[in-house]
Amino acid sequence: RRGSHAAKHVGTAMGGGQRFPQNLAHSIRNLAVFAGLFGLKSLQRISGWTNLLFMVFAPDLHEYYRATYAALCDWDRLQSRAKHIKRNFPERFSVFTTATYNFGPVTITLPHIDFGNLAWGWCAITALGNFDPDRGGHLVLWDLKLIIRFPPGSTILLPSVILRHSNLKIGPNERRFSFTQFTPAGIFRWVYNDFRTDKDVNSSKNTTPQEHERRKRDRESRWREGIKMYRRW
Template identity: 40%
Template sequence: MLFMYFQTQMSLLRDWNPSMVWNTAVTVFAACTFNFGPHALTLPHLDFGRFNPDRGGHLILWDLKLVIRFPPGSTILIPSAIIRHSNVPIAADEFRCSFVQYTAGGLFRFIRNGFKTDDAFELTATREEKSERAEEAKTRWAKGVAMYSTLDSLKRS
């Protein structure tokens, strides 16, 4: 469900501005970052390199109190704006780099605002639109969390 949401939003953005240049046509994310190391510490990412994943490179999700072994070639999808995260350093003689894909929350707000900033939306929205936005805000968090897959939903697939 989350993938479909991202796909729909990026399609709306493409339709709004067809001349926009995209990093790649095969992703639902609007932006990417390459971290070429040699000791990259990054946001959610795809790791590759020469390091011992038992000694370093673990992903730390602070709010969940988790330290996850994260070997080369691993990937993860986390809501990085709401879960504090970091990585365990690797040894000085080891190598690690990463590729991160993401879409800033402000871009989703821009699309939801009818391709306007929050300030422009507030200046032009009717009282009814502002009321609808306030009602939507009450359930936005729960609806967002519900888009993530669970083990049970993956088993049913």
Template identity: 40%
Template structure:
């Protein structure tokens, strides 16, 4: 059992690579609690306003959810919402509290995985420059997409976010009023870990490769969550010269992608280790 405490914790693999971060929450800023409460209230209200969308709107759990931002895959090139849900989306994106929470997730990402964060930034900067009709959902934030899990009874079943960047991180924030010792835990099934996940806290996980879910909360309690992520299709779109992989000649695609082994070796090099983290920060930000 692990707990996102005031001092953040990291989870490493057998090579000391940082693969998951329990970033917790700011402890030296009393206004954070007010922001978390405001965001929780807004997400609970949004749950009352959202109309169900998609073929399987409850794939991750029985609660209203709203995805925003830029994605790619399965024939999808942009988010499309009912008009009423669009209004809810714009309201949540404009929320000062949610913007602040989004910024904390992005900052934690850059702090604990500076090379991976730069990989996102370089590819997505190219994407938004090439396609000015696309808009970032949050300023100075590398995550191009987010999902608001609303309604006050949010706990997800075991799942993988397989469309996300395979070696990437997803930022997850939890809000609401619940006892974190009795419910709301983050379960990382493949790592055989159960993590206490208090309201107002953030974790960063490799959501595409580690199956995860939550422990239910008790009756009378409330819980919401907010996730930020990047679809792997966006990265491939940029790497393939802003065109679908199906339009590339096989030889060209092989040259761009390289052998499967080399791709994974390159991806693993984007993760910092406990020993390299300080130098990685210097090389990226200084």
């Protein structure tokens, strides 16, 4: 847990023993609530603005997220079983597979890193609520020794795997919520593996020695190639 507040993850995930990516399970009641939230014009505008920022400041990384999600959806449509992938937003609003609603009503996160995300990837954090941003709710980036004023309605994109982050307390009668978007690293691995898990690839008799060697080279260069996606233009 990131703090004592209520929170729910929504969208497509991969990890924790899953055999393939699929949408997180929720009760029918909660699914109806989430559908209503994702249908809000205000939330769609927030996500669309976030998507535009991502596209402008890290176009290569944005394209990597977009292409990975698109490939995953194409794979899912070809399966004979019931479809398991449902986007939170239309593609024009978001390239992230997963979102978290931090319902608060006092969302104060503890210092943490999101180790389940792509190592060089970005996640989007949007602050919501009614609080005095001059007195609390600041975003803290511990490794950079930065405390950033982060008023309601603000959005930041950051590499949440490598930057430890949290936020400061707010006043006793104030409310703070947040909305985050991200894509788990397991989804990138699944698509890279031609829609298989690492375990399936490594144990398959059809995986040639040449393929094992190529995968080893890819692992050794993945971080270096990943941060090249940070170019702006």
